[in-house]
Amino acid sequence: MPFKFPKPLLSSSTPFSMATNLSTALASYHHSTDANRRRITAPLPLPTKKRFGVSCNVSKRAPSPPSAVAEEQKGPSLADQLKPLSTTILADQPSETHLLSKPKSTWVNPTKPKPSVLSLQRHKRSSSYSYSPQIKDLRQFAKKLSECEESDFLGVLEGIPHPPTRENALLVLNSLRPWQKSLLFFNWVKAQNVFPMETIFYNVTMKSLRFGRQFQHIEDLAFEMIEKGIELDNITYSTIITCAKRCNLFDKAVEWFERMYKTGLMPDEVTYSAVLDVYAKLGKVEEVMSLYERGRASGWKPDPIAFAVLAKMFGEAGDYDGIRYVLQEMKSLGLQPNLVVYNTLLEAMGKAGKPGLARSLFEEMVDSGIAPNEKTLTALIKIYGRARWARDALELWERMRLNGWPVDFILYNTLLSMCADIGLIEEAEKLFEDMKGSEKCKPDSWSYTAMLNIYGSGGNVDKAMDLFKEMSEAGVKLNVMGCTCLVQCLGRAKRIDDLVRVFETSVEAGVKPDDRLCGCLLSVVSYCEGEDAAKVLACLEQANPKLVAFVKLLAANNSTNFDMVKEEFKGILSNTAIEARRPFCNCLIDICRNRNCHERAHELLYLGTIYGLYPGLHTKTEEEWRLNVRSLSVGAAHTAFEEWMGTLAKIIQRQETLPPLFSANTGAGTHKFSQGLGSAFASHVEKLAAPFRESEEKAGFFIATREDLQSWLQAKASSAVTAACTN
DNA sequence: ATAGGGTTAG
Numbered sequence: 001m002p003f004k005f006p007k008p009l010l011s012s013s014t015p016f017s018m019a020t021n022l023s024t025a026l027a028s029y030h031h032s033t034d035a036n037r038r039r040i041t042a043p044l045p046l047p048t049k050k051r052f053g054v055s056c057n058v059s060k061r062a063p064s065p066p067s068a069v070a071e072e073q074k075g076p077s078l079a080d081q082l083k084p085l086s087t088t089i090l091a092d093q094p095s096e097t098h099l100l101s102k103p104k105s106t107w108v109n110p111t112k113p114k115p116s117v118l119s120l121q122r123h124k125r126s127s128s129y130s131y132s133p134q135i136k137d138l139r140q141f142a143k144k145l146s147e148c149e150e151s152d153f154l155g156v157l158e159g160i161p162h163p164p165t166r167e168n169a170l171l172v173l174n175s176l177r178p179w180q181k182s183l184l185f186f187n188w189v190k191a192q193n194v195f196p197m198e199t200i201f202y203n204v205t206m207k208s209l210r211f212g213r214q215f216q217h218i219e220d221l222a223f224e225m226i227e228k229g230i231e232l233d234n235i236t237y238s239t240i241i242t243c244a245k246r247c248n249l250f251d252k253a254v255e256w257f258e259r260m261y262k263t264g265l266m267p268d269e270v271t272y273s274a275v276l277d278v279y280a281k282l283g284k285v286e287e288v289m290s291l292y293e294r295g296r297a298s299g300w301k302p303d304p305i306a307f308a309v310l311a312k313m314f315g316e317a318g319d320y321d322g323i324r325y326v327l328q329e330m331k332s333l334g335l336q337p338n339l340v341v342y343n344t345l346l347e348a349m350g351k352a353g354k355p356g357l358a359r360s361l362f363e364e365m366v367d368s369g370i371a372p373n374e375k376t377l378t379a380l381i382k383i384y385g386r387a388r389w390a391r392d393a394l395e396l397w398e399r400m401r402l403n404g405w406p407v408d409f410i411l412y413n414t415l416l417s418m419c420a421d422i423g424l425i426e427e428a429e430k431l432f433e434d435m436k437g438s439e440k441c442k443p444d445s446w447s448y449t450a451m452l453n454i455y456g457s458g459g460n461v462d463k464a465m466d467l468f469k470e471m472s473e474a475g476v477k478l479n480v481m482g483c484t485c486l487v488q489c490l491g492r493a494k495r496i497d498d499l500v501r502v503f504e505t506s507v508e509a510g511v512k513p514d515d516r517l518c519g520c521l522l523s524v525v526s527y528c529e530g531e532d533a534a535k536v537l538a539c540l541e542q543a544n545p546k547l548v549a550f551v552k553l554l555a556a557n558n559s560t561n562f563d564m565v566k567e568e569f570k571g572i573l574s575n576t577a578i579e580a581r582r583p584f585c586n587c588l589i590d591i592c593r594n595r596n597c598h599e600r601a602h603e604l605l606y607l608g609t610i611y612g613l614y615p616g617l618h619t620k621t622e623e624e625w626r627l628n629v630r631s632l633s634v635g636a637a638h639t640a641f642e643e644w645m646g647t648l649a650k651i652i653q654r655q656e657t658l659p660p661l662f663s664a665n666t667g668a669g670t671h672k673f674s675q676g677l678g679s680a681f682a683s684h685v686e687k688l689a690a691p692f693r694e695s696e697e698k699a700g701f702f703i704a705t706r707e708d709l710q711s712w713l714q715a716k717a718s719s720a721v722t723a724a725c726t727n
Numbered sequence: 728a729t730a731g732g733g734t735t736a737g
Contacts, residue, residue, distance in 0.1 A: 175728075203730040211728080238731040270732045277733070308733040343734045375735040382736075410735055417736070446736065453737085481737055516737090 137161040138168055142175040145185065153184050166195045173204045179212030199225070203235045210243040215252065218243050222256075232260070238271045245278050253278040267295075273306040280313035285322070288313060301333065308344045315348025323348050336368065343375045350383035358383050359392060374408040381411070385418030393418050394427075409441045416450035420457070428454050443474075449482040456485035461493045468502060478506050484517045491524030496532040499524065503539045513543035515580035519587065522547065526590035526635070546572060547584075554592055554600055562603055569607050582613045582631060590635035601639045608636075618644070625659050630667035630700075634680040637666065641684065649713045660706050664692060668700035 141161055148156045162168050169189045176182045186205040190197055202221055209217045222240055225232055237260045244253035257275050260267065267275065272295055279288045288310070292302070307326055314322030323345065330337060337345060342365045349358035362380055366372065372380075377400060384393035397415065400407065412435055419428035432451055435443050443451075448471050455464035464486055471478055478486075483506040490499040503521075507513065521540045525533050541548045550568050553560050569588075573581050585608040592601040608614055617640065619626045627644050629637035641664065651658065666678045678700055685692045691708035695701040 170730090174730080177728080200730055205730095207728075207730060210731090233730095235731045240731095242732065268731090273732045275732090303732090305733045312734070340734050345734095347734070373735090378735045408735085414736060449737075479737095484737095 134162055134168075135171060138171045139175060142172045145172070146175075146177050146181055150180055150184075153181065154188070157185070157188060164189060164192055164194060166198075170200065170204065173201065173208075177208060177211065179209045179214050179217070182208035183217060197228075197230065199231050199233055199236060202230065203233075203239060206236065206239045206243070210239055210246065213243070213247050215243050215247045215249055219252070232263075232265070234265070234268045234271050237265070237267075238274045241271070241274050241278060245274070245281065250278055250282050254282075269300060269303060269306070272300060273303070273309055276306060277309045280309055280316075283317070285313060285317060285319075302329070304335065304338045304341050307335070307337070308341045311341060311344040311348050315344065315351040318352045320349075320352040320354060323352060323354075337365070339370055339373060339376070342370060343373070343379060346376060346379040346383070350379060350386070355383045355387040355389060355392075372405055374406050374411050377405060377407070378411045378414045381414050381418050385414075385421035388422055390422045390424065393422060394424075409444075412441050413444075413446040413450065416447055417453075420450045420453040423454075423458070425454055425458065443476065445471075445477050445479045445482065448476055449479060449485065452482045452485040456489035459489060459492065461489050461495065464489050465498065472505075477509060478502075478511060480506075480511050480514050480517055483511050483513075484520050487517065487524065488520050491520070491528075491536070494528070494532070496524075496528065496535050500535050500539060507542065515544075515577040515584075518544045518547060519580045519583040522551075522584060522587040523590075523633075525551070526587045526594060526633075529594075546575070551588070551591060554588065554597065554604075555595060557597060557600075565600070565603055566607060569604065570611070573611055573613075581611075582608070585613050586633035586636045589639055590633050593635040593639065598639070598642075601635065602643060605636060605639045605643060614640075621659070623659055624661040624663060626662075627664045629677070629681070630665055632677075634677060637677060637681055638684050641681070645690070645713065648709065649717060652710055652713055653717075658706050658710070662692075662704045662706070662709055663695075664702040666700050666702065 138161065141159070145153065145156055160168075160172075164172075169185075173182060173185055173189070176185055182205050186201065189201070202225055206218050206221060209221070218240055222232065222236065224230075225236070237256060240256045241253045244250065244256065253275075257267075257271075257278070260271070272291075276288050276291060279291065292306075292310070296302070307330055310326045310329075311323060314320075314326065326345070330341075342361070346358050346361060349355075349361060358380060362372070362376070365376075377396070380396060381393060384390075384396065399405070412431065415431055416428055419425070419431070428451065432443060432447065435441050435447060448467060451467055452464055455461075455467065468478070468486060471482075483502065486502045487499055490496070490502065518540060521536055521543070524536045525540065528536060537548055537551065550572055553564065553568060573584070576584055585604060589601045589604045589608075592598070592604060605614075609617060614631070616628055619628065627640060629640055632640060648658075648662075664681065666681045668678065678694075681702065682694060685702065689712070690704070691712050692702040692704045695703050
């Protein structure tokens with residue numbers, strides 16, 4: 001089935017049909033109301049560090065040093081120009097004049113009244129090169145230079161076979177590595193003083209420095225150029241910017257782009273996509289879109305690389321509207337995605353939680369004659385695994401074999417992880433054996449982790465422990481995730497001594513326990529008693545002493561009060577990775593309940609709720625009030641239920657209006673950790689004689705009517721009064 | 728390594 005492009009939100013029948021293609025596409029982007037996109041994009045500030053004016057006097061050929069550039073406002077600043085079009089042009093109710101008004105140009109430069117994007121001029125390799133004996137000599141010489149000791153460098157340099165003319169020097173510089181040598185050679189050429197150092201020498205040297213991630217050296221060279229009045233061109237800037245990006249110096253990347261803007265030099269398409277990627281990696285979606293819009297408005301035709309950048313960005317944000325926008329834009333420009341763009345889009349579809357659309361997009365790609373590579377298949381297998389789409393995963397696997405599609409190590413490991421996600425034990429075992437028998441793809445710690453995950457979540461402790469032994473024999477290090485899988489299944493099997501041994505061995509081998517592992521240990525503590533609990537706590541003590549101190553604080557009932565709990569818990573949560581916070585809270589509640597500290601359990605649930613760990617715990621409509629306990633542990637679910645009933649009793653006392661129906665959602669237990677919650681909840685309500693009955697139509701739901709609930713709560717209240725009177 | 732830009736694993 002071919003992939004269907006989404007309809008533009010402003011269809012041709014709307015009053016805005018006269019809008020240009022660009023405006024239509026933009027409007028559909030800006031008018032989409034996906035909550036996820038807003039959450040991620042809304043509060044990001046614009047890059048307003050400094051407001052740069054564009055000076056008329058700064059010539060493009062000889063930029064002045066930064067301090068000498070006039071800072072007065074002669075045109076809109078870069079920051080102003082990057083303001084989202086949504087806030088400058090598109091009003092909430094776009095009028096036709098707005099949409100028809102010509103967009104402002106990107107690069108307002110007084111010296112160039114009609115700016116346009118510089119068109120790209122690639123350099124071509126001269127084909128006569130390798131036939132010339134002189135060039136062969138110089139290539140060989142460069143190789144010798146690259147391979148010699150750094151201390152011998154100047155000595156070897158004296159044997160240069162031909163005079164260091166401009167062309168000869170460039171040739172050597174181009175094939176020199178690593179960066180230390182390039183810099184030495186560059187400085188040597190400069191000292192010879194045979195010809196003036198032009199931009200290209202700086203650019204080639206910077207390229208080598210970039211391979212070595214030597215941003216400081218690159219920046220020093222750039223300042224030297226500015227000082228000497230040597231032109232910085234698009235190649236210089238894009239090299240500086242991408243080097244900063246690779247060194248994670250995003251501020252520097254933006255700073256150099258602003259500097260470029262300040263000199264009035266127009267970015268070309270390479271610089272454009274490089275900078276778009278910088279803003280994208282900073283998560284500044286609005287800025288990326290704004291720059292994209294400005295570029296489009298000034299005549300830039302985005303190419304596949306720019307679209308790959310946009311697709312990646314929207315994927316990271318889980319923004320499906322954004323992905324649709326990319327597809328729409330490419331379509332309106334008549335561009336077919338290439339392999340990389342398809343791969344990025346597939347990945348993005350997965351992150352946006354759209355496995356079905358990823359599947360259609362993949363089919364469209366294959367139909368259009370583009371053969372998938374390892375990355376394509378890795379993305380798709382991962383998506384099917386996460387979605388538990390067993391049939392699609394297996395079908396794709398089979399197709400890979402039939403078509404002889406390429407497979408690499410990462411893809412093998414992804415297939416194993418997919419088997420773990422879906423529970424394909426035999427398939428995983430077969431693949432794992434194949435990998436052991438292969439030459440190039442011997443199982444590594446990722447492969448073993450996937451297998452440990454399979455055996456661990458399936459409760460096959462013995463096979464998991466066999467793997468653990470096998471790993472140390474094969475010299476494969478256990479990583480933190482594999483350790484977590486083992487701890488989890490050993491804990492469930494109550495094999496605490498093995499658990500301690502695995503944990504100690506891992507830590508000695510260099511595993512750094514993370515919050516997930518700590519959460520896993522904590523959960524084992526919650527269902528262990530006495531000696532066992534103490535042993536596991538001792539492990540946890542090594543990994544997270546503050547957490548253990550908190551567990552002890554909870555247990556010291558007489559000397560602990562709510563404010564202490566609140567203060568300490570807040571500190572613990574703020575030092576915990578977000579994905580581990582709720583599990584921590586769940587386990588701590590379980591620990592309290594198992595030690596008969598029910599009141600503490602209620603306090604923790606309250607704190608967890610106000611710290612946002614249980615969003616959507618209660619939902620209310622006129623017809624139905626619902627308690628959602630799917631993400632809660634058994635103890636936390638019981639606590640939440642008690643809390644709810646307490647609140648309802650008070651509401652009844654105050655004679656306020658209640659809906660006709662009440663429900664509790666435990667989930668149907670398809671998730672591997674939620675199993676048992678439903679049955680535990682069932683026996684809990686039975687013990688309390690509460691009128692909640694398991695729904696026959698909706699799996700994982702418990703239902704009570706208003707009347708039943710009212711009479712039960714009132715009966716409870718009167719018996720409590722009776723009990724109080726008789727005491 | 729065409730002086731410069733984009734994609735694979737909890």
